[in-house]
Amino acid sequence: MSLTKKMATAGNDVNPRPFAYRKRVLQCDGVSLAALAESHGTPLYVYSQQHVLARLAMFQQAFAAVPHTICYAVKANSSLALIKLLGEQGAGFDIVSGGELERVRKASKKSLDRVVFAGVGKQVAEIDAAIGAGILLFNVESEGELALLAERAEALGIEARYSLRVNPDVFADTHPYISTGLSAHKFGIDINAARGIYRKARKYKFLKAAGVSVHIGSQIRAVDPFGKAMDRVVGLVMELREDGIHLTHIDAGGGLGIEYTDAPFDPEAQVAAYAEAVLKATEGLGLHLLLEPGRFLVAQAGALVTRVLNVKKNGDKTFVITDAGMNDLIRPSLYQAHHQILPVKQAAGASAPVDIVGPVCESGDFFARDREMPASKPGDLLAILDAGAYGMSLTSNYNTRPRPAEVLVDGDEARVIRRRETLKDLFGPESL
Numbered sequence: 436m437s438l439t440k441k442m443a444t445a446g447n448d449v450n451p452r453p454f455a456y457r458k459r460v461l462q463c464d465g466v467s468l469a470a471l472a473e474s475h476g477t478p479l480y481v482y483s484q485q486h487v488l489a490r491l492a493m494f495q496q497a498f499a500a501v502p503h504t505i506c507y508a509v510k511a512n513s514s515l516a517l518i519k520l521l522g523e524q525g526a527g528f529d530i531v532s533g534g535e536l537e538r539v540r541k542a543s544k545k546s547l548d549r550v551v552f553a554g555v556g557k558q559v560a561e562i563d564a565a566i567g568a569g570i571l572l573f574n575v576e577s578e579g580e581l582a583l584l585a586e587r588a589e590a591l592g593i594e595a596r597y598s599l600r601v602n603p604d605v606f607a608d609t610h611p612y613i614s615t616g617l618s619a620h621k622f623g624i625d626i627n628a629a630r631g632i633y634r635k636a637r638k639y640k641f642l643k644a645a646g647v648s649v650h651i652g653s654q655i656r657a658v659d660p661f662g663k664a665m666d667r668v669v670g671l672v673m674e675l676r677e678d679g680i681h682l683t684h685i686d687a688g689g690g691l692g693i694e695y696t697d698a699p700f701d702p703e704a705q706v707a708a709y710a711e712a713v714l715k716a717t718e719g720l721g722l723h724l725l726l727e728p729g730r731f732l733v734a735q736a737g738a739l740v741t742r743v744l745n746v747k748k749n750g751d752k753t754f755v756i757t758d759a760g761m762n763d764l765i766r767p768s769l770y771q772a773h774h775q776i777l778p779v780k781q782a783a784g785a786s787a788p789v790d791i792v793g794p795v796c797e798s799g800d801f802f803a804r805d806r807e808m809p810a811s812k813p814g815d816l817l818a819i820l821d822a823g824a825y826g827m828s829l830t831s832n833y834n835t836r837p838r839p840a841e842v843l844v845d846g847d848e849a850r851v852i853r854r855r856e857t858l859k860d861l862f863g864p865e866s867l
């Protein structure tokens with residue numbers, strides 16, 4: 436039985452998260468969130484190791500029929516401990532900066548040859564470091580960047596393997612801020628111009644055309660757009676073969692979405708449908724497939740645990756003020772994203788609509804608006820679910836607020852993988 440199935444809570448329902456109540460207290464696997472908050476303080480990010488591994492295994496299983504590498508998108512959650520964990524299971528990494536490269540070097544050095552490097556604005560120092568590290572592929576996003584990569588590879592005397600990241604002009608239904616596959620977006624190279632660029636690039640002695648990549652956006656639930664984008668990419672691969680350019684890799688990017696509400700969600704079925712769309716489009720090509728999931732692997736593994744500081748009424752509205760703010764989890768403020776919020780201790784009694792807000796000086800500092808919740812009082816704990824992706828990695832120190840600590844749960848045990856920041860950490864780089 437898969438780990439996800441084992442997490443089932445009631446009947447045959449699949450619980451896509453590692454969080455469930457035991458004796459009316461919310462647990463992450465075998466560990467009580469109340470106990471973790473007591474030991475480590477709040478706000479606190481809590482992740483399940485078993486859950487992350489189960490999601491990776493699910494992905495690997497779905498693509499088992501073809502040679503493939505799952506290159507985890509480090510930006511989703513850049514924790515060194517998670518990078519180490521995933522690297523040990525054979526994952527590669529999708530990076531977008533020299534900083535993320537150094538994270539992989541520190542946590543999973545052996546995986547450097549499974550790294551792909553995307554990003555519309557790569558700098559010379561970042562390119563040099565990645566060439567030196569022997570990464571698998573540069574996902575190049577403009578003709579200018581390709582010329583720069585050729586120049587740096589030649590200067591260093593090391594061949595660099597590249598893919599063009601093409602923009603397929605495919606619409607995917609998601610929040611406009613995280614949609615990337617239309618020509619109106621800054622990402623990638625117009626797919627219609629790509630063939631000419633690969634041809635011209637034959638002049639670069641230190642570049643090897645190794646692949647082609649595409650990434651149409653994030654939190655995409657329908658699988659058809661992935662298939663459509665891959666169809667276009669495969670068309671390009673075939674054209675390049677006519678030109679004598681034989682690629683070895685095809686990179687389908689990331690973007691597979693999850694369910695943030697309490698609607699039923701079966702991750703295994705979701706990834707199977709996704710794999711079917713990608714594999715159907717790429718069938719028979721004989722290329723090594725790269726996949727770059729971020730959110731799907733880590734979002735539901737994590738929760739942000741926060742303590743209620745105060746409850747107040749303004750007119751008709753009730754505000755529950757928590758010690759976590761938009762600087763600790765920005766998704767609701769930035770994308771009006773919905774996250775389920777559960778009381779850590781299950782309470783009996785009526786629910787009423789409340790706004791759950793942080794202490795930051797912005798009206799946009801909220802986690803939920805007009806949400807039906809059981810009554811809370813100061814000192815109560817709440818868990819904001821599905822916060823494992825684009826949670827900690829998008830934190831800031833706005834309002835001079837130190838970042839939360841992070842804890843990784845493994846079965847019945849928990850360990851701190853990032854201590855809480857102190858004011859000393861914040862002031863360190865400053866001078867009077």
Ligand SMILES: Cc1ncc(COP(=O)(O)O)c(C=O)c1O
Nearest residue numbers: 508650653689690727728729730
């Ligand atoms: C190039 C690239 N690959 C992978 C990802 C990961 O996306 P997701 O977390 O939606 O799987 C992103 C982020 O959207 C990205 O920009």
Ligand SMILES: N[C@@H](CCCC[NH3+])C(=O)O
Nearest residue numbers: 510613653654766824825
């Ligand atoms: N930060 C976004 C995803 C961005 C994807 C990056 N390419 C989110 O929280 O949903």
